[in-house]
Amino acid sequence: MEVFKSVCKRKLSISDEVLSEWQKKIEEQYSNRHYHNLNMIEKKMEVIREFTDDETLSCALIFASIFQYYHFDGKEDKVQDNCDEFKLFVEQAGIKDTALINRILRMLQDSTLTDDVEDFQDDVDIFKDLELVILGSSNEDYNQYTRNVEKEYSSDNDDSYKKDRLKMLKTLLMIPSIYSNQTLRDKYEGTARTNINMEIEELEKLN
Known part of the structure; x- marks a missing residue:
């Protein structure tokens, strides 16, 4: 989760306390899974690093990848639960970059967003490709x-x-x-x- 820590500290200036708390929660959520686990996330991080030098896009893809399967059930849709979890992270981390937040939520398919889908379609397509x-x-x-x-x-x-x-x-x-x-x-x-x-x-x- 070094990429997660780096983005949180370097780009978003999230406090050590909040970062430590959420890193622990994320690691616990992704443990004991066969596929949607930390290893899967790390492989996506490798592709993101190779794929783009756009720092903002990279940041959005990293957070979307981390929260996409935060809650997981092979038989039940957890999309909105994961969007809500990301919103809780945003609140506790004190992130104020609305454009970045909405960009990530569109990748996560948040049903409550009212923005024009076309504004985010390229992001959504890249995230699906990932x-x-x-x-x-x-x-x-x-x-x-x-x-x-x-x-x-x-x-x-x-x-x-x-x-x-x-x-x-x-x-x-x-x-x-x-x-x-x-x-x-x-x-x-x-x-x-x-x-x-x-x-x-x-x-x-x-x-």
Whole structure:
């Protein structure tokens, strides 16, 4: 969580007391998970560092990534709960940059925002791409990802999970471009499609 600490101190001047409290809370929330854990966040941080030198965009992506799965339930939507948690963090940290706050909340899909969605669409697209970068990872990392995500989302009905997963993967392949951002598309699109096709083959063998 070094990136989180750095942004909090350098860009937002958040006090050591608040920073320490929230770092502990975040680490506790993301522990004991198979996929949506601190390791996943760290990998996203690596991509963010490589992807952009825009400090404000980087800051927004970092906070959105940290709070996106702060609350997580494989069977229940926690989107608004996570938006509300970020708002609590903003309040306790004393962050006053309204533009940055709204930028992050739009990435997190806060249903209470009244701003024009188009004003934030590029941010939203990049944030969605960030979630899909794992699809374009090495074969070894991708296989580990599929095992972890199945543990996280699969319930007693394993067949139902596999059918839903197969449907989702085939839908992804129907999209002309998995990634909206050109830079991320150039780097990950080809490998992502190869990985997805391989997983589809494996799932179809099990049906």
